[in-house]
Amino acid sequence: xxxxxxxxxxxxxxxxxxxxxxxxxxxxxxxxxxxxxxxxxxxxxxxxxxxxxxxxxxxxxxxxxxxxxxxxxxxxxxxxxxxxxxxxxxxxxxxxxxxxxxxxxxxxxxxxxxxxxxxxxxxxxxxxxxxxxxxxxxxxxxxxxxxxxxxxxxxxxxxxxxxxxxxxxxxxxxxxxxxxxxxxxxxxxxxxxxxxxxxxxxxxxxxxxxxxxxxxxxxxxxxxxxxxxxxxxxxxxxxxxxxxxxxxxxxxxxxxxxxxxxxxxxxxxxxxxxxxxxxxxxxxxxxxxxxxxxxxxxxxxxxxxxxxxxxxxxxxxxxxxxxxxxxxxxxxxxxxxxxxxxxxxxxxxxxxxxxxxxxx
Amino acid sequence: xxxxxxxxxxxxxxxxxxxxxxxxxxxxxxxxxxxxxxxxxxxxxxxxxxxxxxxxxxxxxxxxxxxxxxxxxxxxxxxxxxxxxxxxxxxxxxxxxxxxxxxxxxxxxxxxxxxxxxxxxxxxxxxxxxxxxxxxxxxxxxxxxxxxxxxxxxxxxxxxxxxxxxxxxxxxxxxxxxxxxxxxxxxx
Numbered sequence: 339x340x341x342x343x344x345x346x347x348x349x350x351x352x353x354x355x356x357x358x359x360x361x362x363x364x365x366x367x368x369x370x371x372x373x374x375x376x377x378x379x380x381x382x383x384x385x386x387x388x389x390x391x392x393x394x395x396x397x398x399x400x401x402x403x404x405x406x407x408x409x410x411x412x413x414x415x416x417x418x419x420x421x422x423x424x425x426x427x428x429x430x431x432x433x434x435x436x437x438x439x440x441x442x443x444x445x446x447x448x449x450x451x452x453x454x455x456x457x458x459x460x461x462x463x464x465x466x467x468x469x470x471x472x473x474x475x476x477x478x479x480x481x482x483x484x485x486x487x488x489x490x491x492x493x494x495x496x497x498x499x500x501x502x503x504x505x506x507x508x509x510x511x512x513x514x515x516x517x518x519x520x521x522x523x524x525x526x527x528x529x530x531x532x533x534x535x536x537x538x539x540x541x542x543x544x545x546x547x548x549x550x551x552x553x554x555x556x557x558x559x560x561x562x563x564x565x566x567x568x569x570x571x572x573x574x575x576x577x578x579x580x581x582x583x584x585x586x587x588x589x590x591x592x593x594x595x596x597x598x599x600x601x602x603x604x605x606x607x608x609x610x611x612x613x614x615x616x617x618x619x620x621x622x623x624x625x626x627x628x629x630x631x632x633x634x635x636x637x638x639x640x641x642x643x644x645x646x647x648x649x650x651x652x653x654x655x656x657x658x659x660x661x662x663x664x665x666x667x668x669x670x671x672x673x674x675x676x677x678x679x680x681x682x683x684x685x686x687x688x689x690x691x692x693x694x695x696x697x698x
Numbered sequence: 699x700x701x702x703x704x705x706x707x708x709x710x711x712x713x714x715x716x717x718x719x720x721x722x723x724x725x726x727x728x729x730x731x732x733x734x735x736x737x738x739x740x741x742x743x744x745x746x747x748x749x750x751x752x753x754x755x756x757x758x759x760x761x762x763x764x765x766x767x768x769x770x771x772x773x774x775x776x777x778x779x780x781x782x783x784x785x786x787x788x789x790x791x792x793x794x795x796x797x798x799x800x801x802x803x804x805x806x807x808x809x810x811x812x813x814x815x816x817x818x819x820x821x822x823x824x825x826x827x828x829x830x831x832x833x834x835x836x837x838x839x840x841x842x843x844x845x846x847x848x849x850x851x852x853x854x855x856x857x858x859x860x861x862x863x864x865x866x867x868x869x870x871x872x873x874x875x876x877x878x879x880x881x882x883x884x885x886x
């Protein structure tokens with residue numbers, strides 16, 4: 339199939355439909371309203387379910403309802419809307435209910451603004467919900483990757499019975515570029531062993547988030563964390579770019595990752611040894627892989643559209659193997675290739691000076 | 699020229715965003731890599747809008763443009779705002795019908811074109827946004843005219859009948875645009 343010009347939000351919606359999404363529940367919010375708009379125009383015609391919920395709280399609870407039956411269900415929202423869903427996300431994790439949540443970030447805190455931002459890394463990864471739980475979080479940097487990771491989100495949600503979040507920025511949702519959809523590439527796991535529904539010919543089942551007997555909750559959490567270890571082992575994904583001889587390595591996720599790539603190209607043109615490490619899965623975060631990279635470079639520069647959130651995971655992965663610097667903008671400010679390149683020049687000089695002085 | 703970055707800016711209703719999408723579609727027709735990124739927000743008819751378009755033979759890493767090879771300014775506000783964004787040696791296409799602002803740089807090329815007046819010569823409604831794309835192609839040769847026309851035909855398949863009926867006008871405006879420089883309709 340040939341590539342076609344497609345907008346990020348529409349790409350996510352179309353990929354969800356191709357992935358067999360049976361139910362969409364959502365409440366409009368910029369900069370992702372086109373997802374719901376597209377779903378509303380297409381799902382009912384296909385005999386699938388589309389509901390404009392009365393709130394984000396209702397949306398995610400409808401996802402829980404559909405998810406318990408093994409249906410492929412999704413919702414999409416943006417920063418402050420996702421904030422409202424946190425209680426339900428925590429419950430989904432412990433009750434092992436699958437579901438796909440698309441979070442197209444805008445400026446925060448609060449209602450913030452509608453400009454691109456990455457201020458919800460902590461919200462997605464460190465949870466606003468209660469208790470020990472993790473979402474699987476996928477971070478696309480191109481429209482093509484948004485399609486591929488939407489497919490993967492539906493698959494992983496069912497495979498691991500855990501909510502999966504596709505974490506994008508308003509920039510990716512609003513931009514257009516050529517991409518191809520192909521076909522949903524996964525074979526979905528059997529859900530009949532756990533899904534709720536008619537129980538005439540089997541024992542009754544339930545999926546709950548309340549575990550009162552002594553030790554029951556701890557046992558359940560331990561089981562879920564064994565699953566998270568398995569997810570880390572099986573699903574960790576990242577992109578490496580020009581790392582072989584890199585003295586300075588940029589780390590960035592999402593669209594900042596691709597903008598950083600432009601800065602790497604610019605640096606390479608003038609002979610600076612700069613590379614890029616871009617996590618594609620944010621949980622599971624590529625800890626070991628980034629640590630290996632850190633051992634072989636002089637400095638890491640973490641780039642984000644926030645005040646330094648992934649930075650905590652980068653530092654934890656690097657674990658002192660090399661120094662880590664941070665450069666970011668918040669509240670809707672963008673990082674351009676030139677901005678990043680200027681920072682690269684400044685830091686690269688420092689590396690050289692330190693080397694000359696025998697510090698490193 | 700294998701790579702080109704273009705910023706198209708105007709007030710809402712002038713079709714700056716559409717012109718960018720058209721350019722991207724035409725680039726896809728030629729199998730090129732391309733990105734379109736709008737300055738999105740609470741814009742409405744009359745407000746300022748702009749989009750950034752990259753066209754390349756290679757993967758486009760950044761949709762954000764620091765300095766553009768070409769800026770198309772469909773009104774005065776756009777000219778003032780984006781004049782500094784033109785790359786040294788680059789081109790600023792100005793709609794002189796709606797801009798009296800002075801040119802402040804001597805390291806870029808200005809193309810001063812009275813789009814709104816020229817549009818009066820064409821079947822109505824005529825479209826200055828696609829006229830400007832015509833000028834861009836005539837000046838830079840970044841894409842073939844046929845690709846733009848093919849893209850317009852494709853795009854007209856997915857719009858309302860009312861909009862699709864404007865395809866001939868769009869083609870006329872575009873083709874007129876591709877002859878503006880040759881016909882010496884650029885003002886000094």
